[in-house]
Amino acid sequence: MDIALLTVKDERLHVLLVRRANEPEKGRWALPGGVLDPAVDCSLDDTVRRVLRSKTHVDIRYTEQVQVFSGQDRDPRGWSLSVVYYALLPGDKVSAVAGDKAEAIEWMDAMELNRQLAFDHTLLLEAAVAKLRDKVEREALPLHLLPGRFTLTELQRTCEVVLGRPLDKSAFRRRIKEEPALVEIEGEFLRGPQRPAQLYTTAEDFQF
Template sequence: MIVVRELFPLVSVDIALFCVDDEGLKVLLVKRAEDPFARRWALPGGILKPHLDDSLMAAARRVLAHKVDVELPHVAEVATFSGPTRDPRGWSIAALFYALLPKDKINAVERNKVEAVEWASASAPGHRLAFDHEEQLHAAMQTLRSRVEDDVLPLHLLPRKFTLTQLQKVCEAILGRELDKSVFRRRLKGSPDLIELDEYERGPQRPAQLFMAREGFKF
């Protein structure tokens, strides 16, 4: 049974949690266990709890803490969605955030007993999403792509040590297209966010130099 709220808007947070694996850009979806939209897939989210959350960001991190058992390096607000029809319970406000999970931490996602989780293709999730989460996912992806288009490096999606080839593949997964290797490498020269290491990773042709993100780097 859905309880309709009449006095105050329902305030919640939703999170588009992204990672990149060998298949491309993925987003975490959860199958809802309760109404509204029970058994429908959705972005992870939760209701604002004023006695626990001193901000919407705090609420987003609390929700994520129930889904991922590692501290996420980057969480940012995308947009606010509101209106009388987006939630069957009544007038509601939802703050959308996106978060980035490094490739080597994908298995850190916890599976609650009352819900199923799935890493789905961000561009084609394969499910009809609850609420207005399809619109939210599109907005989060556009924000992510805009950052990369502006030459901000998505280093939070990479392991602690990575090669430039791995970095290029992550950028390509976000943008949805291949990048010219030589042009990409030229754009990286002199980047203050990359630290060259005197370490190499064996490759099919020759060893590839490893890099790290600058401490305090922000996407």
């Protein structure tokens, strides 16, 4: 089980990586992962939630299975199989993430990694980002990457970060005008040097 924990940080899509403490690939960066424990896990989704709980102090609101990777060349120890997931973390929760005391962790730009990851994890990460991007391309709103309160400008910018390209503001606003997942917070605005911006939250029954 390998997990691409994704967030928006500094207006870029970032992924959480851990430095491997043991061989093989000791000292190299990799996606966090774990092994299904039949004694405590009822499903693969349970395994993902357990692994993420060990890496963070927050409840991860959304995880999704990407695909299964397998083969005899993935790991020098022999034939291996991994079910890959991605998980979405709101940007305001980044500071709450803390790895095990024995681990070194780091948030890295998911689109421009400055190093090759251990095993085939670069390929796994690319598949996870591609699946997320495809979903947003099909007009799904990545609200799980946003804090509890946000503006429509912040929502558009998050979509642009995932897609890697700008979106037309007028077309975007028309598309989300009647979006039931967006709940206006009555009387609450983000105030700054420009016109106050209405704040929104995510509907409780939202499904990404």
